[in-house]
Amino acid sequence: MEIPAESWYKAISLRHSQRKYSGEIPDESVTSSIENVCAEFTPFPSVRSVVVREPANDVFKGAVGQYFFKVTKAPYYIAFIGDMTETNVQACAGYTGEGVILEATALGLNTCWVGGFYKREAVLKQIDLKDDEKLIAITPFGYSEEEKDRVGKSAKPYRRKSLDKLISRGKIGDIKWVKSAVEAAKIAPSAANRQPWRFEINDDSITVSANSKRKGIGVSRGLDCGIAMLHLELGALVNGVNGDWKFLDYPEVARYKIN
Numbered sequence: 001m002e003i004p005a006e007s008w009y010k011a012i013s014l015r016h017s018q019r020k021y022s023g024e025i026p027d028e029s030v031t032s033s034i035e036n037v038c039a040e041f042t043p044f045p046s047v048r049s050v051v052v053r054e055p056a057n058d059v060f061k062g063a064v065g066q067y068f069f070k071v072t073k074a075p076y077y078i079a080f081i082g083d084m085t086e087t088n089v090q091a092c093a094g095y096t097g098e099g100v101i102l103e104a105t106a107l108g109l110n111t112c113w114v115g116g117f118y119k120r121e122a123v124l125k126q127i128d129l130k131d132d133e134k135l136i137a138i139t140p141f142g143y144s145e146e147e148k149d150r151v152g153k154s155a156k157p158y159r160r161k162s163l164d165k166l167i168s169r170g171k172i173g174d175i176k177w178v179k180s181a182v183e184a185a186k187i188a189p190s191a192a193n194r195q196p197w198r199f200e201i202n203d204d205s206i207t208v209s210a211n212s213k214r215k216g217i218g219v220s221r222g223l224d225c226g227i228a229m230l231h232l233e234l235g236a237l238v239n240g241v242n243g244d245w246k247f248l249d250y251p252e253v254a255r256y257k258i259n
């Protein structure tokens with residue numbers, strides 16, 4: 001499937017993690033659109049996304065971890081599954097899952113990446129995994145109770161690091177696609193909002209690396225970096241700049257080289 005750059009790019013700044021849902025079941029046409037994007041947005045053969053048309057109550061029961069709010073009343077959820085024998089599977093899952101999440105956002109749904117604090121056993125009762133597959137993350141989807149309270153209010157700001165902390169080498173200068181790409185990547189979601197991505201800017205490429213100074217929290221930094229990769233690419237695409245990703249050795253994750 002070709003990336004719908006304009007609509008996903010627009011969705012980037014509408015997406016915020018939502019944990020309190022209204023319980024309202026999305027229309028059949030909306031849920032089928034999500035199922036379609038799960039089936040069609042498969043840029044890497046090692047990752048698949050599956051819609052689970054079951055309330056995620058048991059999946060989130062008591063599972064909060066370091067998060068203050070647990071997910072409640074989500075009518076449905078999506079499971080992101082990876083073949084663990086493949087390399088770069090975490091980054092591939094982040095990239096793929098974020099595409100599905102941005103499509104959901106564009107359709108007016110709310111979501112929340114959940115990487116660690118949910119009950120895997122409860123999900124595994126509702127989906128089947130093949131031999132080498134593992135559940136990498138899930139997201140509830142539905143309509144947020146919190147968002148309803150915000151109707152008519154100004155856009156919610158993102159708590160994020162400044163670009164000078166994220167750019168490890170090189171400068172944005174006055175290159176429009178680079179500015180748009182790193183700004184879109186900057187507001188990507190990450191586990192515990194740790195924003196592990198760092199960007200090295202060269203004339204015809206941007207390299208994404210993972211900063212690993214902070215203690216691990218049981219969720220791969222590669223997963224976060226994969227999410228930022230999609231945002232970065234969308235920022236380039238809306239400026240008419242196409243490129244290709246090449247995966248690299250950790251702590252570098254991947255390089256986007258323009259065509």
Ligand SMILES: Cc1cc2nc3c(=O)[nH]c(=O)nc-3n(C[C@H](O)[C@H](O)[C@H](O)COP(=O)(O)O)c2cc1C
Pocket residue numbers: 015016017018019067069112113114115116117118137158187188189190191192193219223224227
């Ligand atoms: C890979 C990943 C795992 C996450 N895991 C959880 C989680 O277990 N529980 C939770 O409530 N939020 C989780 N989040 C949501 C983050 O806390 C959230 O994205 C971050 O604080 C930034 O806020 P925003 O998404 O509203 O921009 C996760 C996000 C990502 C990307």
